[in-house]
Amino acid sequence: MKIILTGATGVLGSQIMYEILELFIRDSINGKLLLISRSKGKKSALDRINKLLSSSYTPKILKDQGLEKLDQYIEIIDTDLDSVQENFSSKIDGAYFIHSAGYVNLSTDEEHREKIFDENTKITKVILNNFHHSIKKFIYIGTAFSSGERTGIVENDFHNLDFIPQHRNAYENAKFYSENFVAKRCKDLGLPFQILRPSVICGRLMDDENKYFVSKYMVFYLLAKFFYLAAQRTTEQENVRFMINEKTGLNIIPVDYVAKIIVSVFRRDDIQQLNIVSHKSLNLVKGLELIMDEMGYKNYTIIRNAPHFEYQNTTEKLYYESIGKHLKPYLVTSAKQFNTTLLNSILEIPVLDDETFTQLIRYAKLHKFKDVNI
Numbered sequence: 001m002k003i004i005l006t007g008a009t010g011v012l013g014s015q016i017m018y019e020i021l022e023l024f025i026r027d028s029i030n031g032k033l034l035l036i037s038r039s040k041g042k043k044s045a046l047d048r049i050n051k052l053l054s055s056s057y058t059p060k061i062l063k064d065q066g067l068e069k070l071d072q073y074i075e076i077i078d079t080d081l082d083s084v085q086e087n088f089s090s091k092i093d094g095a096y097f098i099h100s101a102g103y104v105n106l107s108t109d110e111e112h113r114e115k116i117f118d119e120n121t122k123i124t125k126v127i128l129n130n131f132h133h134s135i136k137k138f139i140y141i142g143t144a145f146s147s148g149e150r151t152g153i154v155e156n157d158f159h160n161l162d163f164i165p166q167h168r169n170a171y172e173n174a175k176f177y178s179e180n181f182v183a184k185r186c187k188d189l190g191l192p193f194q195i196l197r198p199s200v201i202c203g204r205l206m207d208d209e210n211k212y213f214v215s216k217y218m219v220f221y222l223l224a225k226f227f228y229l230a231a232q233r234t235t236e237q238e239n240v241r242f243m244i245n246e247k248t249g250l251n252i253i254p255v256d257y258v259a260k261i262i263v264s265v266f267r268r269d270d271i272q273q274l275n276i277v278s279h280k281s282l283n284l285v286k287g288l289e290l291i292m293d294e295m296g297y298k299n300y301t302i303i304r305n306a307p308h309f310e311y312q313n314t315t316e317k318l319y320y321e322s323i324g325k326h327l328k329p330y331l332v333t334s335a336k337q338f339n340t341t342l343l344n345s346i347l348e349i350p351v352l353d354d355e356t357f358t359q360l361i362r363y364a365k366l367h368k369f370k371d372v373n374i
């Protein structure tokens with residue numbers, strides 16, 4: 001079996017890489033995993049991948065094999081995806097192509113819009129156009145956020161709707177556009193495809209190994225980090241007002257569950273689109289309370305969405321001029337639920353209750369919100 005994977009140095013891609021290698025080992029598959037990864041500073045793509053395969057957070061089953069054995073399954077194509085050329089046809093003939101690389105950025109800043117849109121859409125077009133001749137199937141990792149603003153129950157199909165979804169930022173819009181491109185282009189080419197969409201990714205939860213680990217702290221972790229640092233900085237905590245729709249929630253899903261689902265379903269012909277999400281979203285008022293309690297920041301108030309909002313102090317200004325402005329569209333959004341029947345039938349969705357959420361942010365705090373340098 002041949003699999004090509006992009007984004008293996010990322011939060012999710014690294015866990016997909018682990019799951020694929022585990023699949024090869026456990027099922028004694030004579031597999032080849034081609035990783036399209038780039039170098040970073042003085043570190044080659046090989047250095048970066050080898051670090052992922054030999055660190056304290058590497059799954060034991062892989063570490064026990066040793067790098068030499070693992071490297072036999074792997075081939076690395078050291079290149080930026082912007083400029084990737086398809087000149088290794090024989091190697092990739094009949095491969096499943098899992099495209100997990102992406103530019104995750106929830107910025108609402110106008111000046112970043114074009115870059116976020118281009119980075120996410122251009123790469124997908126380049127690789128699909130360059131690789132479609134030889135591959136067996138194209139698997140695109142989207143995001144449940146590409147649903148846009150919705151209410152009620154959200155189904156797995158986002159591309160046969162009788163309305164155009166309204167997106168909250170360039171990232172959501174770009175991911176939706178890329179999904180659409182993949183679906184249309186693959187249909188035209190007669191190439192099987194799959195679109196798999198995680199919601200907001202959190203640390204590992206599926207077993208006790210490396211529990212709560214995640215290589216980069218994003219989205220709700222960034223809010224926690226802001227108030228962790230604010231609580232450390234001052235003794236007198238200034239009041240911060242949060243505009244929140246009290247009915248809404250954030251759908252969060254553990255990274256190892258997402259990777260397990262992707263590796264369980266990529267060969268299934270009966271699944272073309274699938275949201276990889278929790279049954280229930282975490283209520284935002286409760287989530288904020290848990291975060292602020294854990295970070296030790298006590299002085300905050302929840303208010304309704306206010307179009308005119310003057311900052312009442314420096315902490316509030318700092319918050320809304322940094323992470324706050326990008327998260328705000330998610331805090332005031334309408335409540336929605338996902339239909340998780342199909343997903344749960346593949347692998348039971350772990351429950352993310354208040355206690356588990358607290359443990360996740362406590363773990364991040366203990367690690368001072370430091371991302372792993374891969």
Ligand SMILES: NC(=O)c1ccc[n+]([C@@H]2O[C@H](COP(=O)([O-])OP(=O)(O)OC[C@H]3O[C@@H](n4cnc5c(N)ncnc54)[C@H](OP(=O)(O)O)[C@@H]3O)[C@@H](O)[C@H]2O)c1
Pocket residue numbers: 006007008009010011012013014036037038039040079080081082099100101102103104123141142143144175197198199200201202216218219
């Ligand atoms: N994180 C989330 O909460 C979340 C939620 C839903 C969906 N997703 C989707 O899941 C996928 C993976 O996200 P992630 O969380 O793993 O993101 P991430 O941690 O930011 O990793 C992004 C990956 O893409 C690679 N990449 C980006 N541009 C590239 C380029 N031009 N050439 C080569 N590699 C490039 C990065 O390589 P470098 O390491 O070299 O930069 C990295 O491996 C994305 O498609 C994202 O939209 C993520």
